[in-house]
Amino acid sequence: MTEQLTKNRWDTVGQATFRVIQILAIIFCIAPALIVLLYSFYEDVFINFPPVRPGLGLYENLFTQKRWLDAIWVSFLICIPAALLTVLLVVPAAIALERAKIRNRDALEFTALIPMLIPTTAYAVGVYIIYLEAGLVGNYWGIIFTESIVAAPASFLIVRAALRRLPHNLDQVAMSLGASRLKALLDVTVRLLIPAMAVSTLFAFIHAFNDATFIVFLAGPGTATVAKTIFDALAYAIEPKVAALSGVFMLFVMLLVVVGQIVRRKTQPR
Amino acid sequence: MTESTLNASIAGKRQAQGARTRAWRPELPGWLAALMSAPIGLCFLALVFYPMVKLVIESFGTGNLDAYWSAMTDPVKLRALGTTLWVSAAVMVVSLILAFVIAWSLRTSKSVLLRSALWVGLLMPMAMSAVVQNYVWIVILGRNGVLNSLLNSVGLPSIGLLYTPGAVIVAMVYTLLPFAVFPLVVTFSTIPNRVLQAAESLGAGWLTTMRTVVLPLSVPGLFITGVLVFVLSLGFYVTPIIMGGPRATFLAKVIQDDLMMRFDRPGASATSVIMMVVALGIVALAIRVVGRERFERALG
Numbered sequence: 001m002t003e004q005l006t007k008n009r010w011d012t013v014g015q016a017t018f019r020v021i022q023i024l025a026i027i028f029c030i031a032p033a034l035i036v037l038l039y040s041f042y043e044d045v046f047i048n049f050p051p052v053r054p055g056l057g058l059y060e061n062l063f064t065q066k067r068w069l070d071a072i073w074v075s076f077l078i079c080i081p082a083a084l085l086t087v088l089l090v091v092p093a094a095i096a097l098e099r100a101k102i103r104n105r106d107a108l109e110f111t112a113l114i115p116m117l118i119p120t121t122a123y124a125v126g127v128y129i130i131y132l133e134a135g136l137v138g139n140y141w142g143i144i145f146t147e148s149i150v151a152a153p154a155s156f157l158i159v160r161a162a163l164r165r166l167p168h169n170l171d172q173v174a175m176s177l178g179a180s181r182l183k184a185l186l187d188v189t190v191r192l193l194i195p196a197m198a199v200s201t202l203f204a205f206i207h208a209f210n211d212a213t214f215i216v217f218l219a220g221p222g223t224a225t226v227a228k229t230i231f232d233a234l235a236y237a238i239e240p241k242v243a244a245l246s247g248v249f250m251l252f253v254m255l256l257v258v259v260g261q262i263v264r265r266k267t268q269p270r
Numbered sequence: 271m272t273e274s275t276l277n278a279s280i281a282g283k284r285q286a287q288g289a290r291t292r293a294w295r296p297e298l299p300g301w302l303a304a305l306m307s308a309p310i311g312l313c314f315l316a317l318v319f320y321p322m323v324k325l326v327i328e329s330f331g332t333g334n335l336d337a338y339w340s341a342m343t344d345p346v347k348l349r350a351l352g353t354t355l356w357v358s359a360a361v362m363v364v365s366l367i368l369a370f371v372i373a374w375s376l377r378t379s380k381s382v383l384l385r386s387a388l389w390v391g392l393l394m395p396m397a398m399s400a401v402v403q404n405y406v407w408i409v410i411l412g413r414n415g416v417l418n419s420l421l422n423s424v425g426l427p428s429i430g431l432l433y434t435p436g437a438v439i440v441a442m443v444y445t446l447l448p449f450a451v452f453p454l455v456v457t458f459s460t461i462p463n464r465v466l467q468a469a470e471s472l473g474a475g476w477l478t479t480m481r482t483v484v485l486p487l488s489v490p491g492l493f494i495t496g497v498l499v500f501v502l503s504l505g506f507y508v509t510p511i512i513m514g515g516p517r518a519t520f521l522a523k524v525i526q527d528d529l530m531m532r533f534d535r536p537g538a539s540a541t542s543v544i545m546m547v548v549a550l551g552i553v554a555l556a557i558r559v560v561g562r563e564r565f566e567r568a569l570g
Binding site for chain 2: 231254
């Protein structure tokens, strides 16, 4: 009733504008993904709309051409160790930061987030120059370490959130019942963190898999991940073949993201 | 605090009673904490702080300020700095508007269809690597691309958006939108329904409620989100290079040319240092204004 009385013309205009932006936003977010999928099922040489030659040739290329097969292999060779390394480095440090008496806890916690805040280009140039002098450009372990440190802040935030939600004194209970410090840590704290560790491994993997900036600088000429192969294809020539790849990898990563979100929701009720 | 003193007193009593227990403190001992964080600490020293220091050292490579002088006087580099700054500002504004609408819809809409469409839409950019996203935008914005075909089919002329700053802005907004929406969702969740109902019952219309209640209450959230988006877009490498085309003047492009074509390491380092100083300066300023904790919350 009151709504009817006070609703004036400007409210209608405002709400209409809001609606229009809302619809544009949804189209803006979803259309690109649909277009990738659409184009992956066509074999057009040039980018036209609408595409005219349907076929699965691109997918066939993807799984038969040595260049893409190698790229997929290299991607996994780098991203799986990088994801595991991230968690291996982050989890003990996150537990230590949360559960020990530390004077500058706030400052240290903020330090953990710094890699997120340095502009990516500048950061990549810095690492590149160091690797250049150390002869590490193109070295797998060099790439793996950088990728895992770059993914560390996000992983730290996930693990810290999980740690803060754990009942605070479970490990203390375990110790008061006679468990050693190590046993309490591994059998109680770490075990309860397993879902968070799984989520953060997944996100670190996605991060490394999708990264093109660091890999472009650090990989050197001989090493090409999927993202770098696509970058090279786009920066120097436009290859429609890329579309097929995009389709496959978008579905692949989408699946990982959804699994990650589900695990996160299921295991960390707010 | 009370917990730890309680634990300590229990342990103390047990010992006094001669029970066979070890005295223990509830916190991890300092040496163990240090041991647990040593590996990542070393990695951070080597791969976060050393690169930053190295850039600064390298930028003075020839023992003078030549690299900075050139960065501040070379017209190409100056233009690149200008373009990068205004493009980042534009990305920030567009992202904030879209993110505000999306986050507010997620907060208030009761339609399951709309909410799931928005969530799926937000997951899409996250599932695509920046290179893949850029490919799609080339397909959409290209001369015979989707957008122009649609425009032509309704009788409008084509627009040459590809390889312009406009294309870079569109692609960057697409990449950064999830990062802008999530902190705003958190911000909006702190505005209680009661406040909105109160505004409405006092006779405020939709626009008045938005303008006098929602907007003022979300200023800190909008500010932090804006800073985050701006800083992240400053550092973009892939998008300006691919979407900006070969003649684009962005800092990323200048750095790439200096490093890979002219082998001018001091030059590339000086540009990188400038980029870093601008970004970290803005972050420091933002933290001073809103506090560290709020800022951290926006990150994840």
